[in-house]
Amino acid sequence: MKEFRIEFDSPTSAYYAGQIVSGRVILNLQDKPKKVRAITIEFLGEAKNQWLGAHTERMPNGENKTHNVNFMGSEEYYKFKYNLLGGGGAEMEIPQGSHVYPFTSTLPPSLPSSFDGEHGYVRYKVTATLDRPWKFDEHAEGVFYVVTLYDLNTDMKAKETIHQEVSKNFCCLWCQSGPLQLILAAPFSGFVPGQTVPLSIDVENGSNVAVDKVTVELTKYMTWKATEPTSSEKQDKLDLVTEELGGVVVNSSKHWNHQLVVPVFPYVNLTNCHIIQQEFKLSVTAKVSGPHKDLVIKVPIVLGSVPIAEHSSVQSSLPAPTQPLAPQQNQMQNQAPPPPIGLNVNNLYPSIPAIDASPVSPTY
Structure with a gap:
């Protein structure tokens, strides 16, 4: 043969x-x-x-x-x-x-x-x-x-706005300072790789403890679940984005309109996989000076393939995979293409640039 x-x-x-x-x-x-x-x-x-x-x-x-x-x-x-x-x-x-x-x-x-x-x-x-x-x-x-595409327009949680605030008071010997307050707001909770997300961040520092810096982090958590020889879980953490903003001195406030760019990475839809699960969280931390505990806001977010229509800077649709769209002929030839937003669904078959055709691990 x-x-x-x-x-x-x-x-x-x-x-x-x-x-x-x-x-x-x-x-x-x-x-x-x-x-x-x-x-x-x-x-x-x-x-x-x-x-x-x-x-x-x-x-x-x-x-x-x-x-x-x-x-x-x-x-x-x-x-x-x-x-x-x-x-x-x-x-x-x-x-x-x-x-x-x-x-x-x-x-x-x-x-x-x-x-x-x-x-x-x-x-x-x-x-x-x-x-x-x-x-x-x-x-x-x-x-x-x-x-498997994940259309954020079908997920009500992805469309929810983000508004979280936390505060704390610092005690020093016989006195108690005013509060330190951290506020985070965003117009929605669902993003796609390559998307720019407008964040509103406020720090009201009425305390006598300085905020050295404010950090913004986007983190992916992978949870692996086993059933043999007994039920067990293992979790891995990967920081996708870590950015630093300025500090806030005592008895002052500061506001940031921060543009968070979700990195382009191979998003996969594991919604219906029960032994491998992924979760994404957005964290904003006010890192304070001295031996005090930082002030943290951590919110779960939804990542998908197709962006929320009313918040997308590009037209995104979900055509039937068997009916590819014809390429546009009137695009400006000398204009640099925009960064990729979500997954290109305009082709008959999906592209897989991030998948190794011959993976070496795991081998079981």
Whole structure:
């Protein structure tokens, strides 16, 4: 057998959730015919987690013993199998030469996006199998990528305004100072990568303690969940943005209209993945001098693929993936393109520039 492989119609091997995955199995028998019972095609989408951690268990003598174990979790989202050739149990002979067997399958619309992380992954693949009588079966595998859009216009929480305020008083020996107040406001709570978000930040420092600086942070939290050998969770933190504003001296106030730029990064929709979850938080901190505790506002935010329409500086729509929009011909040729806002949904198939086609970890 000279060739046995899978080829997708999508040039990027990527598809939107809800699209039809289509392609072909290519079989080239160079030397001689081959006897088979069937040629099958199987589609599989799954998530898996694994990490090494400490586990404590009670021994028969009543003592607790701690040792390292592999925590694991798994979920299956999509599985579909059918015969491309044969399947009735009888043997048949595939003649020498090149053969092409087309395949199709419709993806469910609510699949989690493809994802590879430090402790787990969400992956999709197609496996073609030559069911051979009295011999080992032969397999060809192809990995494809699923992009599930998240439209912030459908999320009421994303449209909510942000308005948070906190205050505290400082005590020093026999006296108590006036309050230090921190206020954060924003017109909405849902952003997309590449978007500029207007933040209103106020510090009213009626205390006798100086604010050295005010920081703004956007943080992503990844939570990995395992079910074996027992339920367990592991959380990782990644700072996406850390910016510093000025300080505020005692008995004074300061206001900032701060433009927070959400960095362009590979956002993935893991809404329907229950063992890998992501959360984003916006933090504003008034870092005070001396041994006093800082004043912090931390609010959850929503990140997605399609920006909120009334707050987007670019026109964003969600066309059917099978109906790509024609490129505009009247764009200014000498004008630099704007930074990317959200995910480009104007193509027939999604692009996957941030996904490694041959991930090396995790390998389980």
